[in-house]
Amino acid sequence: MPTDVPSVNLSDPWCNMIGVSDEVELANDPVGRVLGTADATPLQFWTAVTPGSYLQLDDVVVTKRDLPDREPVTIAGVVTQVRARHEGAQFDSDVFAIAEGTLPALVQEAAEITTTRVDPELYVPPAPGAVVHRATGAARDAALHFDRMERRVPMGTGRDGVPVFLNADFLDGTRGAHVSISGISGVATKTSFATFLLYSVFRSGQLGADGTNARALIFNVKGEDLLFLDHPNTKLDDRTRAAYKLLDLPATPFPDVRVYAPPRANDSSGAPDVASRLTGVDSFYWTIEEFCEKRLLPYVFADADDERQQYTMVVHSVTAHLARHAVPAEGGISIDGRRLGSYGDMVDHIVDQLTDDETRSTWAGSAVNMGTVNAFARRLIGSKRDLSRLIRGDLAARRPHQIKTAESAQVTVVDLHNLPDRAQRFVVGVTLKTEFEDKEKAGTGRPLLFVVLDELNKYAPREGSSPIKEVLLDIAERGRSLGVILIGAQQTASEVERRIVTNSAIRVVGRLDPAEASRPEYGFLPPAMRQRALLARPGTMFVNQPDIPVPLCVEFPFPAWATRKSESGPPPAETMRSIVQGVDPFAVVGGRSGSSDDDIPF
């Protein structure tokens, strides 16, 4: 716990007077008084600011209301709007007379306070004229409900430079799960916040063993930004280190990262397709055998589950036929007496069989007309170019090539940025499905698996249906109990499936597009904050969590890990073992690299 935040007796979350003692008030000059020219309500009121002091947005204040026959009520809140005006001026042009010194006027500032906590829970308005104090220390923690959080994950500092926390109960599935991050691409720093949040979960120690054992699966969709999570950031300065120290976090890169990249296109060796990171990258692919056996064909089609599409019937019957009849043959498969050694061969074979009148019914069933078959064939042929590098028959099946977080490092980064759209969907869909099925089989919610997925609107759009969307919906609705936590990011929450957004306990907003900010998906932002979201700087996020009625403005520190090649320090030692692969070529196949004790093959 940071040293400047006084500790609160957590065993008694209902501790008296939410930490506001008389000493606190005496040490703190009043910052204003509740004003009476606007309605003061239990949930929102205005404060006139004492001349010579100031209140800024997000400041935390506290006031007290004395009641007859019972203890006083403490009302704490955050500043959600501030205004200043000339009292005594009637016309806009009076400001010139005032500045010239001919018209007497008074500058009066007032701040709108949105209540965050009333203790005891007696919803009475503060009395106009009541003294308002700035809340510091325990009173601030109480106002923001930090004192009731048993496990609090630091997520940055507030505008006042003091740490703000996330209630871990709403992150790990205890009382809620999933994070939804929205904001304009580039300036909203959605991915940076997601990775910082992960870092904080792993390194803060607030989740105990769950935090240490947790795994993360990160899909890197843009640039090679996330490929350097385990490299120190050379631009890290003392100020950033101090910021990490304030949050009680070490300023180091992620310690245990494994990066997967697709094989290079038209390269038979299967070397990973990355440009900037040269060490510690594994390639991932699926063998044709796996493709048939695990019924991955539907993931090739973005809209395979859409009821309106006739050809989905064909997709499912072909999938079933492949699963039933394909026989493994050295990486490839053998079907109908033919060996198929590549995805292209397989597609050609399927199309041949479907267009042949004699074999069509065995592949697609009898009630399928030629138009439907052609629709299927056209799409399948179109997928050849995108998927042939991912579904292979020519690479060793025994070589580790699958993405499995349980056998991987703490953080698994899957690089998709070089892949075309269809291939990205295929990888995300299949990987998530596999991970989710593994979790279902294990039947336990531990270890936690955090899934970071940007551009959620592409994978789970509001309209239509697809196998990938079904997997994501499954995670959103059942993942909480299975320990799968989705950290989804998107430019526009309004374009993401509603059930995924509503299932997210924690909603985060960076800089928003003006048209987007007015949509009902951002109803949790008060009007003033909605306006501020339009000009939020990179590194500033508004975080809404269920037990605090007002979103908190958070500034999270600059990453301690490199986010691009130019700022990356030396790579960690483990990844130096091989130039192209993190896997030691001499290690036992299937064994975990670096865990030398398990090497002996019994």
Added chain:
Amino acid sequence: MFVDAWDPSYGASFEGGDAADGPGSPSSAQVNTDVEVPADQWAPVDVPARLKPPDVVFLVDGVRRNDAGLWTAEEDGQSYAGLAASYAAGVVRCDLHNGRAELAGARVARGLFTASPSAEDVTAGSVRYEVHRVSGTGEASKLPAAVQPPLTALEIDISSEARNHGSDGADLLVVDGPLRNRRQLPRTIGYIKTQQKQYLSAALTTVVTSLKPAQRTPVFGMGTVWGGWSWYLRLPGASGAPWAGIVRIECSPDLTPDQAIELAELSAATLPRFASSAYKDPRAPQNLVPIAGLERRLRGMLGDSRVLHRALTTATSRLR
């Protein structure tokens, strides 16, 4: 033809006679028009170019409001009228050099004006109406005039206080209305917005009506009860009617003619920049901008009349 700039509910900036002729009733006062220049050489006077206007100007004003009319019930069955009034006086300190106008002092008082011998202070809610006993029969119609002396006293108090704190020795104090018994204040001028009496002869009146903005007439002496030196000044922003924007300014008769002329020059250099504009003030340009602002502040300080009326009703019903 000219439209008077003043809102009709305030009357005109001069009263009586035809609008074009200026103030109606000629004054019976003895007027000495040979103070600055001989009467036959009267002409509009410009502000001397070398004159440096004061950096700090104090403006004093008071406001009053009748909160309630009351009736007393005496033991002998008689009844006296009473007036509960709130009044406030304040000073604006205009620091023209630094561009700051601030309320240098303001005070609110409340009084219960009555001739009743039995009346006592009334405490209505959190405020207290102090009894001011009026001599004579105390008819209701005469009571409003009784509020003026305490208000003037308050204005004097507050203006000397303000000067004690923030005077640079070269400032100017502008009092709204005739000086009357405030003439002992140093470097003070009375500022009269409404012209009721015609002090000058017809020949000299043409000098007044021919004034251009920021020009003044020569100083003349007045032999009235309150007396003093006086001069006319035209403020800028008037409609162009002969008497539009004309104000009369007076200073203490205790001053020498030279001192009076110096004050007249200062006033002509200072006051025009305070003139208000017609669309903002119903009494433009005579109602000066700082005074208008001050009056608004003071009226705000008087409190809400409905609240006070209700508090008075409650308080008096409790006394019965």
